Amino acid sequence: MLGRNLTQLAMPIGVVGIVLLLVVPLPAVLLDILIATNITASLVALLICMFVKRALDFSVFPSLILVLTLFRLGLNVAATRLVLSDGYAGKVIEAFGHFVISGSLVIGLVVFLILIVIQFVVITKGAERVAEVGARFTLDAMPGKQMAIDADLNAGLIDEAEARQRRADVAAEADFYGAMDGGSKFVKGDSIAAIIITLINLIGGFTIGMVQQGLAPAESINKFALLSIGDGLVSQVPALLLSVATGLIVTRSTSNGDLGSEAIKQLSQQKMALQIAGGAAIVLALIPHMPKLPFFVVGTLAFVAASRIAKRDAKLAAAEAVAPVPVGPVVDATEALVEEMRVDPLELVLAPDLVDLVDTAGGGDLLDRVRALRRKVALELGVVLPPVRTRDSLDLPVSTYAVRISGVEVGRGMAPPGQVLALGDNLDGLPGRATIEPVFGLQSKWIPSELRGQAQLTGATVVDRASVLITHLGEIVRSNAPRLLGREDVRSLVDTLKRTHPAVVDELTPAVLSLGEVQRVLQALLDESVPIRDLARIFEALSLRAKQGSDLDGLVEASRGALGPAVAGVHEQDGVLRVITLDPMLEHSLAESLRPGEHGMNLALEAATVDHLVTETTSCLERAEQAGLQAVLVCAPSLRSPLRRLIKVALPRLHVLSYHEVSTHARIETIGSVRHVHALAS
Known part of the structure; x- marks a missing residue:
């Protein structure tokens, strides 16, 4: 409990302490400790931004920018007070003033100005623009992402708890990029403040040295200017680290790994680029008066890396080529023909180039999603779907899938390999094939998977192939639920209900209504999108109404009346x-x-x-x-x-x-x- 209380109080106490830096004088030793803490904290923030897998994993970063910026400005004020009053601001600033800039005022000013240009003009300006665009596009993409979550929920790919979590993540993502848009302004303002504070220190120190201490101009400059430049450099190093961290966090795209792992993984996939770069480096070494050794070393290393990638790809190809082909048992011709003649209640047919969707070894999860869809429909409508037979067919066009019910095709769509479906209004700038989303009828476009991040920046919602297919399958299943409810399915439902409500079942069937008549009523309810999960209440209503007559409309109305609030x-x-x-x-x-x-x-x-x-x-x-x-x-x-x-x-x-x-x-x-x-x- 004590540790938890200290954790909750750490940040408020730290902020109060930072405010006190602005008004309370500090000894030089304590200032050295705080400057080291500032540099270390900025370095930790930078490393965390490199290792997180997604921006939301470091959602506190916008607030941390404000706290660290305020901390650094407080140290600037404390250092300025010591420089102008004592002519000494601790060993850290002195080290920066003598060792880093070699004790030269000109070198110090040049290095300081270069750091300002790098931070303010390059990194901070770029991060600010990326954060602004990211905030706008993230906000524009929220409706589409919410729609995609609802589609996955309706398809049974996720449950209600995961849907709520995803909606919360979408809202948190919009809040994060909005906060980063404002947080980048703190970094920009910090760069401007550093320039102004350094100029004030230079002018104030020079004036104090000459007017109050009676120093010569050269001596006054040598004493105060080097300390002022050292103070500026001490503050600019953590400011630069924080600016780089800001740029990294707002330019991160969706991935499953940290920045270093993803960079090595993606760079190692392009051996041709390494070979061309290595050849270019060696050609540069052949130019007269050009140093040979550096370019030869770099070019050779590039060729070595490319050769290692080529060997790795060759091993993978050889392993796939020698993989044993499973041989099935020999089936009697009559049995094979009977199997061929059998009509499956629900069938998903894939073109040969879509088989990777069901290949679990290659990452295909379509079969798992189909099982999740069956469970979702059972909980939603009260109907247990028949197993979905999935097979490939050479008769289908490339990249096409078809859904069949009792051998009759009821739906068809596209799922091109290596592509994703982008949904939105601003798709003209993306290369790909324009199409209509099969479930909601939205304008969409199939684009290469590599352009997923670019499409998301335009505000589009990006859906993978398996999600498109399973959402389409779910919509077809729901609209054709009456056809999928067979006599055997009704028998299973009745047998299941009889275990818990035997009196209800015995009173209704077969004495009052036959199994076929019960099936017709349940199919009529499903045709009107009425769930039949509360089968006991339906049977009770049918038992009473069937005594007056077995007309279908009357039985359906009696069932709907019993389910009134649910309907x-x-x-x-x-x-x-x-x-x-x-x-x-x-x-x-x-x-x-x-x-x-x-x-x-x-x-x-x-x-x-x-x-x-x-x-x-x-x-x-x-x-x-x-x-x-x-x-x-x-x-x-x-x-x-x-x-x-x-x-x-x-x-x-x-x-x-x-x-x-x-x-x-x-x-x-x-x-x-x-x-x-x-x-x-x-």
Whole structure:
């Protein structure tokens, strides 16, 4: 507990101590210790920026810039006080004034000015610009990154906890680059302050030496100027380290390693560049009057490094060439034909160049993602998907994948090897193939993987191939969930429910409803995006309703009524259910037009009335969507099923609920009403 309290108090005490430096005189010995601490702290910050794998791992850096800058300015004030009052500011400043600059005022001024130019004009200016651009692009990319997180969550690639963590990381990243944009201004201001403080020390020391101490001009300059330059150099060394650290942290791109490891790894992949550079160095050595030894040594080292890379690549290629090819058992021809004839419920077919997505040895994780998707869909809809058979096919075009349900293709997309999908509005400057994202219909472009960082700087959201494929597969699975729910799947669900609710199952099937009739009800619920996880409540409602009749619409409405809060709850937005209602006259007219049909009750309406109904409903829905709101259409229970069937073709995204399903919601907001054609005319 004591150690924790000391950790919490260390920074506040340190900041208070820094403020005291501005007003309390310090002895020279203590100033030496603080100057050494300042240089060491700046060096530690620089090394941490080189070893962190991502910028957020050092999120305290913007605040640390302010503290270290204030610390350095406090030391400048303390040193100035000692230089002007005692003509001595400790051994560290004296060493810099005599040893580093060789005791020469001209050398000291030149070295000091060079350090100022390096820090202020080159490093600080560049870091400030990168931080500013990074802050703007990070903020612009936040909506796209949030959308990508939601897509991964919906596809089952991540759980809710990881999604919350990723959203927090996105917000923290935007806050970090915004803070770095401001923190770089501290570094810039520190450079300006160093110049002004050094000039003040020079002028003040020269004046004090001549006026108060009666020294000759040359003697006054020799005494005070060297100390002032030494003080400036002592402050510029840690300032330069901190400027370099700032530049490193804002120019770090996304990677899995530290700066040194990633640099060596990427440089060692280009043997041709090393060979050309080595040859150029040797050619320079052949120029007359050019020193031979340095260029020959450097060129030879470059060729040696290139040869080592070539040997490493040759060993890897040889290992792949001699790798044993697994030989499967000989299968009887009849069994092979039967296997070929079998139709899989759910199938993912890949072009041959996409097989790397399922190659675990090469880093492919598609199969793991498919397993995660099955779990996600099971928890979301209450349906256990059949195993996804994944195979390759020479019939598909290059870089193409296809999803098949019961042997019929229901979706197709692209996933070019070596490329990633960039989503955004500013993609014209990126090379690649323009396309439409298959799930959300967004403008996108397939770009080389090497341009991931450049695309992110433009504010684009970058998605890898496997994520694009698995998100598309998840959307197809959800929209085709009724087709994937087979009779055997229903049997498994019933057997599982019977272990916990035997009375509910025995009362319903097979005495009241057959397994096929139960399957039809569950498929109808899934077709309307209603989860069937609460199977016990559904069976209870079916047991009661089936005694009145086994018509599908009535059984579905009874099931939805039992699940009422759960059905309507998924359409809430910020705790509010926003609804579109029907004009009472229109609702009465629709009720009078109900006629029995083969698949339940239907609305017998004239074409003009249907057009009016669809047009008015579309108008209400589009107004809600333009305001960023999600809305549902509510009507009488007897009208819900036939009305949904009528408008499903024109508005598949509009969900239709009954009054019973929304009656338990405390917060309901009406955002539009579909008027009767006569009311519209009047």
